[in-house]
Amino acid sequence: MDLDESLPRRRFMKAAVAVGGASALSACLGRAPRAGEPVPEGVSDPSELPQRQHAWNDRVRVDGDGNVHLPRHQAFLYLTLDGDGPPGDEARETVETALGTLDRAYERSNEGLIYSLAYSPSYFDRFGDPLPDSVDLPEPRRLSGFENPEFDTQDALLHLASDRGDVVLEVEEAMFGDRSEANGIAVDATLGDVLIVDDRRTGFIGAGMPAERQAQGGEPISGIPDSLPVPDRSPLFMGFEAGFSGNQATEDYVTIREGPFADGTTKHVANLRQRLGDWYDEQSFEERVMEMFSPGHAEQGLVEGVGDNLGADSGIDAFLDPETIEQSIEEHGRVGHAQKAARANRDADGNVRILRRHVESTDDDLASLHFPSLQRRLSTFEDVREAMNGDDLTDNPAIRQRVNNGILEYIFVQHRGNFLVPPRRHRALPTPRPA
Amino acid sequence: MNRRAVLRAGAGLVGAGVVGGCLQTESRSVRSPPLVENRPDAVYYPTHSEGMEMVGSTTAGEYRIAAMYSYPHRFWEVTGSDTNLKKLDGSTAMHFMTVVWDPETETVLPNASLTVELTKEGALADQTNMYAMLSQPMGLHYGNNVEGDGDGTYIASIEVGSVPEGRVRRSGDFQGRFTEPATAEIEFEYSESTRDDLPYQEYDDAGKRAALEPMDMMAPSATVPPEGELPGEVHGTATSGDAAFVVTVQDTVPAGIEGDGQYLSVFAHTPYNRMVLPSMTLSGALAGDSFALEPTLDPDLGYHYGAAVSEVADDDTLSITVDTPPQLTRHEGYEMAFLEMSHMEVQL
Numbered sequence: 001m002d003l004d005e006s007l008p009r010r011r012f013m014k015a016a017v018a019v020g021g022a023s024a025l026s027a028c029l030g031r032a033p034r035a036g037e038p039v040p041e042g043v044s045d046p047s048e049l050p051q052r053q054h055a056w057n058d059r060v061r062v063d064g065d066g067n068v069h070l071p072r073h074q075a076f077l078y079l080t081l082d083g084d085g086p087p088g089d090e091a092r093e094t095v096e097t098a099l100g101t102l103d104r105a106y107e108r109s110n111e112g113l114i115y116s117l118a119y120s121p122s123y124f125d126r127f128g129d130p131l132p133d134s135v136d137l138p139e140p141r142r143l144s145g146f147e148n149p150e151f152d153t154q155d156a157l158l159h160l161a162s163d164r165g166d167v168v169l170e171v172e173e174a175m176f177g178d179r180s181e182a183n184g185i186a187v188d189a190t191l192g193d194v195l196i197v198d199d200r201r202t203g204f205i206g207a208g209m210p211a212e213r214q215a216q217g218g219e220p221i222s223g224i225p226d227s228l229p230v231p232d233r234s235p236l237f238m239g240f241e242a243g244f245s246g247n248q249a250t251e252d253y254v255t256i257r258e259g260p261f262a263d264g265t266t267k268h269v270a271n272l273r274q275r276l277g278d279w280y281d282e283q284s285f286e287e288r289v290m291e292m293f294s295p296g297h298a299e300q301g302l303v304e305g306v307g308d309n310l311g312a313d314s315g316i317d318a319f320l321d322p323e324t325i326e327q328s329i330e331e332h333g334r335v336g337h338a339q340k341a342a343r344a345n346r347d348a349d350g351n352v353r354i355l356r357r358h359v360e361s362t363d364d365d366l367a368s369l370h371f372p373s374l375q376r377r378l379s380t381f382e383d384v385r386e387a388m389n390g391d392d393l394t395d396n397p398a399i400r401q402r403v404n405n406g407i408l409e410y411i412f413v414q415h416r417g418n419f420l421v422p423p424r425r426h427r428a429l430p431t432p433r434p435a
Numbered sequence: 436m437n438r439r440a441v442l443r444a445g446a447g448l449v450g451a452g453v454v455g456g457c458l459q460t461e462s463r464s465v466r467s468p469p470l471v472e473n474r475p476d477a478v479y480y481p482t483h484s485e486g487m488e489m490v491g492s493t494t495a496g497e498y499r500i501a502a503m504y505s506y507p508h509r510f511w512e513v514t515g516s517d518t519n520l521k522k523l524d525g526s527t528a529m530h531f532m533t534v535v536w537d538p539e540t541e542t543v544l545p546n547a548s549l550t551v552e553l554t555k556e557g558a559l560a561d562q563t564n565m566y567a568m569l570s571q572p573m574g575l576h577y578g579n580n581v582e583g584d585g586d587g588t589y590i591a592s593i594e595v596g597s598v599p600e601g602r603v604r605r606s607g608d609f610q611g612r613f614t615e616p617a618t619a620e621i622e623f624e625y626s627e628s629t630r631d632d633l634p635y636q637e638y639d640d641a642g643k644r645a646a647l648e649p650m651d652m653m654a655p656s657a658t659v660p661p662e663g664e665l666p667g668e669v670h671g672t673a674t675s676g677d678a679a680f681v682v683t684v685q686d687t688v689p690a691g692i693e694g695d696g697q698y699l700s701v702f703a704h705t706p707y708n709r710m711v712l713p714s715m716t717l718s719g720a721l722a723g724d725s726f727a728l729e730p731t732l733d734p735d736l737g738y739h740y741g742a743a744v745s746e747v748a749d750d751d752t753l754s755i756t757v758d759t760p761p762q763l764t765r766h767e768g769y770e771m772a773f774l775e776m777s778h779m780e781v782q783l
């Protein structure tokens with residue numbers, strides 16, 4: 001394994017999660033002895049845990065402005081069932097037992113483990129019955145005229161998150177490798193008994209992490225220019241904070257209300273490559289603010305540094321009416337990313353419709369972004385993405401499909417997948433119509 | 436024309452025993468001479484020109500695509516009337532270009548969003564947006580400077596996006612066309628020495644108000660036919676910002692466009708070589724009526740700006756206003772022209 005033992009601890013952990021595997025885990029554990037930093041244990045009775053697998057916000061760090069900070073280390077495991085047809089009861093029981101082990105082993109928090117297991121439309125196609133009308137879950141599709149993504153049609157997506165890189169690794173080894181204990185709890189059944197890891201992707205999020213990761217061995221990773229421009233305090237490669245509480249849907253809002261999957265949600269996960277040479281080297285800070293937030297944000301000097309001065313809200317609602325947008329296109333020849341997308345991201349009462357939980361990645365040594373979004377109906381995400389395409393704004397030729405059109409010049413969609421995150425009671429290989 | 440070929444920079448340096456990255460930077464600076472002073476606000480001879488290497492051509496969906504590369508180039512992005520020079524920072528290996536056209540009519544397509552992904556032996560070398568560009572030797576094409584990963588066999592995966600209807604109206608048999616994206620893969624050999632051996636010329640009379648001849652490029656070029664060959668009847672011409680505007684009247688409105696009178700079609704092109712100038716916002720006024728002259732792609736008329744009008748009377752005056760100049764990335768020699776564009780009056 002290729003892990004540099006001389007790295008500072010935090011960077012080492014991140015590198016270890018990205019590499020993965022038993023040897024990464026033992027390297028991690030060797031460096032971070034459990035005795036020194038015990039991981040808080042889970043519950044003795046998993047049925048005490050809330051029904052909503054997507055209820056993370058009250059179990060992670062929240063800052064003084066009420067903004068949620070997602071766990072630093074994340075893994076996305078795309079899983080497939082062996083064979084055709086619906087899974088049987090035995091497989092279902094194995095999955096439930098395996099997940100129960102995780103619930104008992106780790107506190108459900110950023111210091112322990114937060115996770116969810118979600119299922120794709122292809123998974124539900126294994127059954128004769130369709131999903132009920134109360135679940136809106138189309139197959140993934142192309143969402144702009146200029147993308148050609150690969151569709152993730154694996155059966156299931158296990159999303160793991162923790163501030164502890166060693167926890168993420170240990171869970172993977174316990175569930176798909178040969179580790180027989182998870183945080184000291186014996187592992188009797190594993191997810192690997194039933195599901196195969198088809199693809200493993202890793203992510204991280206937190207102030208400073210992208211800057212530390214923009215180069216490897218002195219060489220910029222793919223997508224990052226030689227100037228190594230990512231600001232030290234930024235949580236994202238593009239240099240700004242995202243996910244202000246005022247610009248996120250509540251967990252309650254994205255929760256399915258009725259039917260057998262009530263208390264579940266839908267999840268879209270995109271993977272986007274970033275190419276940031278022109279973003280940083282060709283543009284001033286003001287131009288970046290225009291393209292990320294809105295031209296109005298730049299005019300009024302609303303964004304300082306990475307944007308932590310914005311507090312609990314990006315203030316984008318002041319720049320959404322069509323006339324304002326048209327006028328700023330005329331004056332600046334640009335439209336903002338948040339500005340375009342937010343147009344479709346409010347309901348009639350002004351509530352935010354989607355909950356974004358994106359994290360950065362250096363998988364395959366290139367700067368990318370894993371973009372999970374939660375919404376009650378999957379098609380809501382599609383609407384928001386359409387608004388972000390800004391096709392309706394290209395009648396002014398300054399706004400091209402990619403150029404001057406928010407951040408579209410710098411991001412390239414590689415993958416799209418759609419999933420249902422069932423409520424806890426149906427989290428183990430559900431049928432489309434569970435009782 | 437007094438043109439002087441200079442020594443091929445790369446070859447000269449190899450002879451001098453310069454290696455690796457050093458060769459790149461040395462030859463690059465030689466290949467990008469300083470801009471001429473006092474560039475006119477018009478089309479002018481650039482300081483230099485370069486040959487290109489054909490990468491290949493192929494068909495994907497309803498598009499025909501040719502790709503080529505040249506030495507990395509400086510160019511200017513245009514937003515409104517502002518230009519922003521994209522300098523060469525030494526990190527890119529080539530200027531990668533494509534031309535996209537409808538194989539049946541050989542109409543070159545502007546406004547398709549293009550992305551190229553370059554891989555070498557399965558590893559990503561670069562992935563980037565390609566700008567719609569205008570250059571004197573090539574006219575309308577898509578291109579960007581891209582990073583490479585040394586000599587070897589590359590696969591260029593070219594994604595042609597749809598051409599947004601809001602951006603270019605379609606008429607005649609082009610109705611409903613160019614709405615589906617398609618991906619083409621072209622394999623090619625790249626080597627620094629081939630690139631460095633591409634013809635290179637500097638011009639003594641750089642800065643003079645003229646344009647280079649178009650190059651032969653295994654792809655159609657987007658040009659406006661000479662006036663005698665234009666469909667319809669030519670009713671007048673005007674110039675603005677060094678661009679030429681030819682106003683024609685068609686007796687019938689092309690299928691797919693509302694209106695049952697006559698059809699005004701305005702062809703905008705560069706001086707000297709008649710290259711199509713797309714991506715403007717134009718408005719017109721005739722006999723007290725004002726209207727948008729909509730960018731339109733038509734199989735018979737090609738790319739033009741059009742409006743259905745009830746009737747054109749002799750002696751009517753058409754006024755044309757350029758609300759937005761051509762939003763196209765420009766190569767050297769075009770970056771000063773077609774930016775500040777005054778109002779035009781054309782006696783019909």
Ligand code: HEM
Pocket residue numbers: 236238240241242243244246247248270272274292293314316337338339341342343345352356369371384385388411
């Ligand atoms: C590299 C990729 C991306 C980066 C760096 C990024 C960053 C940001 C930032 C900084 C904001 C403003 C602050 C905030 O409200 O969180 C924002 C807003 C937003 N982004 Fe992104 N974003 C990315 C991709 C996407 C994608 C793929 C979508 C998909 C639809 C999206 C949807 C949104 C929406 C809807 C908002 C506005 C929130 C509101 O309604 O107020 N973003 N993004």
